[in-house]
Amino acid sequence: MGEEIKGPTPKLAMIFQDFALYPWLTALENVELALIHRKDISKEVRREIAAKYLELVGLGGFEDDHPRELSGGMKQRVAIARALAAQPIVLLMDEPFANLDAITAEGLRSEIYNMVFSEESTVKAIVMVSHNLEEVVELSDKVIVLGGRPASIIAEVEIKLPRPRNTRDVEFQDYLDRLYSLLSISLRT
Amino acid sequence: MIVTALLATLATFGRVALTIILSIVFGWFLGYAAAKNGLFERIFLSLTQTLEAVPVITFFPIVLIFFIKTIGGYIGTELAVDFLVFTAVVWNIWVGEYEAIKTAPQSLEDATEMLNLSFWSKFRYLYIPVTMPRVAGNVLVSFADALFYIVVSEVVTLGTTSYSVFGIGALIASWTSHGEYTYALLGLGVLIIMVTAILFGILRPFVNWAVKYSYDPFMEITRTRIRRPIVTSRARAFVARNIRYIRRITAVEDAVMPVFVRASSYAVRHRLLTRPRPRNIITMTERYIGIGIITLIIGWIGYSIYASWSTTWVPIIDNLYRNGLLYLYYLGLDWLRVGIVTAAAILTAIPINYLMVMHRRVEAVLLPLLEDLASIPVSAYLPLMAVPFITYLAITLGLHLSLELLVLIVAYLSTAWDVAENLRLGTWQKLRKLAIPGAMPATITGLASTVGSTWGGLEVAEYIQGLNGQVYMVHGYTALMDYYTAVGNIVGLEAMSLILAINVILLSIFVWRRLFRLARERYRLEGAITL
Numbered sequence: 223m224g225e226e227i228k229g230p231t232p233k234l235a236m237i238f239q240d241f242a243l244y245p246w247l248t249a250l251e252n253v254e255l256a257l258i259h260r261k262d263i264s265k266e267v268r269r270e271i272a273a274k275y276l277e278l279v280g281l282g283g284f285e286d287d288h289p290r291e292l293s294g295g296m297k298q299r300v301a302i303a304r305a306l307a308a309q310p311i312v313l314l315m316d317e318p319f320a321n322l323d324a325i326t327a328e329g330l331r332s333e334i335y336n337m338v339f340s341e342e343s344t345v346k347a348i349v350m351v352s353h354n355l356e357e358v359v360e361l362s363d364k365v366i367v368l369g370g371r372p373a374s375i376i377a378e379v380e381i382k383l384p385r386p387r388n389t390r391d392v393e394f395q396d397y398l399d400r401l402y403s404l405l406s407i408s409l410r411t
Numbered sequence: 412m413i414v415t416a417l418l419a420t421l422a423t424f425g426r427v428a429l430t431i432i433l434s435i436v437f438g439w440f441l442g443y444a445a446a447k448n449g450l451f452e453r454i455f456l457s458l459t460q461t462l463e464a465v466p467v468i469t470f471f472p473i474v475l476i477f478f479i480k481t482i483g484g485y486i487g488t489e490l491a492v493d494f495l496v497f498t499a500v501v502w503n504i505w506v507g508e509y510e511a512i513k514t515a516p517q518s519l520e521d522a523t524e525m526l527n528l529s530f531w532s533k534f535r536y537l538y539i540p541v542t543m544p545r546v547a548g549n550v551l552v553s554f555a556d557a558l559f560y561i562v563v564s565e566v567v568t569l570g571t572t573s574y575s576v577f578g579i580g581a582l583i584a585s586w587t588s589h590g591e592y593t594y595a596l597l598g599l600g601v602l603i604i605m606v607t608a609i610l611f612g613i614l615r616p617f618v619n620w621a622v623k624y625s626y627d628p629f630m631e632i633t634r635t636r637i638r639r640p641i642v643t644s645r646a647r648a649f650v651a652r653n654i655r656y657i658r659r660i661t662a663v664e665d666a667v668m669p670v671f672v673r674a675s676s677y678a679v680r681h682r683l684l685t686r687p688r689p690r691n692i693i694t695m696t697e698r699y700i701g702i703g704i705i706t707l708i709i710g711w712i713g714y715s716i717y718a719s720w721s722t723t724w725v726p727i728i729d730n731l732y733r734n735g736l737l738y739l740y741y742l743g744l745d746w747l748r749v750g751i752v753t754a755a756a757i758l759t760a761i762p763i764n765y766l767m768v769m770h771r772r773v774e775a776v777l778l779p780l781l782e783d784l785a786s787i788p789v790s791a792y793l794p795l796m797a798v799p800f801i802t803y804l805a806i807t808l809g810l811h812l813s814l815e816l817l818v819l820i821v822a823y824l825s826t827a828w829d830v831a832e833n834l835r836l837g838t839w840q841k842l843r844k845l846a847i848p849g850a851m852p853a854t855i856t857g858l859a860s861t862v863g864s865t866w867g868g869l870e871v872a873e874y875i876q877g878l879n880g881q882v883y884m885v886h887g888y889t890a891l892m893d894y895y896t897a898v899g900n901i902v903g904l905e906a907m908s909l910i911l912a913i914n915v916i917l918l919s920i921f922v923w924r925r926l927f928r929l930a931r932e933r934y935r936l937e938g939a940i941t942l
Contacts, residue, residue, distance in 0.1 A: 229524075230524040230525050230527065232527055234525070235525060236521070236522070236525050238518040238521070238522065239518070240516075240518050241518075242516075242518035242519055242521065242522040244519065244522075244536060244537070244540070245623065245624065245625070245626055246540045246543075246623060246624050247536070255522075255526050255528070255536060256526050258526070258528060258532055259526065259527035259528060259529065259532075288623070290623075304526075308525075308526065
């Protein structure tokens with residue numbers, strides 16, 4: 223992009239820790255919100271696009287359910303569909319799996335890569351904030367370790383593992399150990 | 412006669428509905444402006460807090476004179492009545508909407524930015540929906556308040572002229588004063604039935620519906636299964652259908668309550684965990700604008716006093732000089748009454764609420780009953796009750812004492828439900844376990860409006876026009892104001908309104924503002940989750 227971003231723009235989309243779904247709208251309407259600012263598409267087209275993205279995240283058939291009728295993992299999928307529907311270039315994720323139970327989080331982690339970098343998606347890069355090092359190693363190409371107050375960059379680690387990654391691999395565990403030691407140093411200082 | 416009563420009740424309800432809807436719509440924009448702009452927020456909060464505690468009804472004669480003099484005729488009276496009801500319902504709705512918008516979940520607000528929503532889309536998809544639970548809760552209270560004020564204000568005698576608009580309050584009053592008690596009772600019956608219908612047909616479903624607008628991202632509703640009974644005959648099919656319907660309703664109520672409680676606890680957690688939102692900071696420009704506006708207002712007031720000095724203010728000051736001590740004595744008397752009544756109301760409300768909190772069955776019976784009673788205005792049945800009551804008691808106790816008793820009872824009746832309502836909301840939040848501590852914040856913030864209601868009750872009860880224009884009155888501030896209104900002593904009325912205004916301003920600065928601040932600081936967490 224090459225330009226400084228100072229405020230919200232359609233080129234950036236965000237996934238929130240608490241999903242940030244509007245409880246008074248259905249799953250489909252929540253996704254449609256991402257397209258409402260676009261005056262060039264009709265209501266019908268908007269519905270179609272939204273339905274397509276819900277299908278992409280595996281929620282075809284849940285269009286008319288309200289967020290409270292969906293499980294935590296499904297809610298986060300709706301949020302992902304909404305973010306993708308905005309057709310951003312960069313996706314920001316603020317601890318997207320923090321409020322999910324372990325099994326759901328694991329399932330979603332293994333799928334999210336394919337969802338976000340599928341053919342329908344415009345996303346070129348993801349910036350994710352996380353405290354869960356296993357999920358960091360599983361998903362990232364490049365890890366930036368922050369520490370101190372105010373936070374500053376302590377280290378940059380590139381993760382050169384082929385995908386899909388297996389958490390039981392020796393190399394995977396090596397990366398994990400390295401990140402843990404970096405973090406514990408940052409906590410001590 | 413029933414048709415007339417029905418039409419009159421509809422006219423009255425129409426006024427109430429119109430004022431409530433207007434309040435809600437204006438409240439969205441004012442609440443938004445206050446939540447986003449520091450200067451506006453400070454003005455908005457001081458004004459609403461002050462005006463919420465004002466017994467507006469006591470200023471009604473002055474309002475009426477203003478409207479009748481400037482506009483005149485039926486429309487003038489109609490506007491005066493609507494204005495009065497507006498001032499009675501609007502403040503709690505506005506404050507509720509402001510607080511809901513101010514505490515709208517941060518992530519949802521961020522999402523509106525991210526999704527590039529326009530100003531109107533933000534309103535439609537975020538700011539209006541977040542206010543729904545608070546609006547629903549406050550509409551119940553406002554409906555009761557509005558009916559109370561409207562029934563009183565529909566008919567007013569000013570000097571020798573009587574001004575009235577078409578409505579159930581005016582109708583009952585006119586029937587009572589002509590001695591047609593059967594008709595009056597009939598009218599009252601129609602009113603009670605209609606109030607019940609509105610409460611259970613519209614307002615309670617509205618409250619239940621609004622629960623879905625509370626934000627709890629981690630909430631998952633439990634789907635209830637209803638067993639289908641085996642049906643053999645037509646009659647049994649009918650019974651079964653109804654049983655199924657009732658079961659479904661109870662299942663939904665059971666499902667909704669925990670959801671509401673969880674949503675409340677989420678709101679508390681949300682406030683604790685997310686970054687706190689202090690009041691907006693006032694910028695230097697805003698400060699100068701504020702000072703400018705205040706200077707303009709003071710200048711305008713100063714000029715208008717100067718311009719009307721000899722015609723308006725000299726007689727008022729003269730009147731104050733001659734009768735000031737009497738006014739103050741009467742004011743003291745009325746405050747004594749307010750104090751007695753408020754204490755009595757709180758003392759009776761606490762055990763009732765404790766019972767309701769501890770026993771779900773008692774609550775199931777009492778709650779709808781209390782809500783209904785709260786909405787049937789005392790002012791409607793007062794004229795009916797007063798005459799026989801006084802005639803009977805006057806024989807045994809003497810006229811003055813029985814009048815005094817009546818005043819206290821009526822003021823109590825117009826207050827008790829208010830306290831019950833405030834306490835109930837408080838206890839509800841505390842998961843039905845901690846009765847009294849849980850009720851504290853709601854009681855403190857509710858006290859101001861409660862005292863306002865008591866003044867309303869006094870206004871109605873201290874001065875009663877009975878049969879053939881015979882007047883029953885006690886020594887009291889509002890009684891004297893009513894008397895001045897009836898005989899057309901406008902200078903006296905203005906002098907008394909002035910004293911009342913000063914009294915209200917002092918009270919709001921030294922008492923209510925402090926109490927509100929205390930409630931907000933100490934119980935800030937609970938403040939966010941009032942339904």
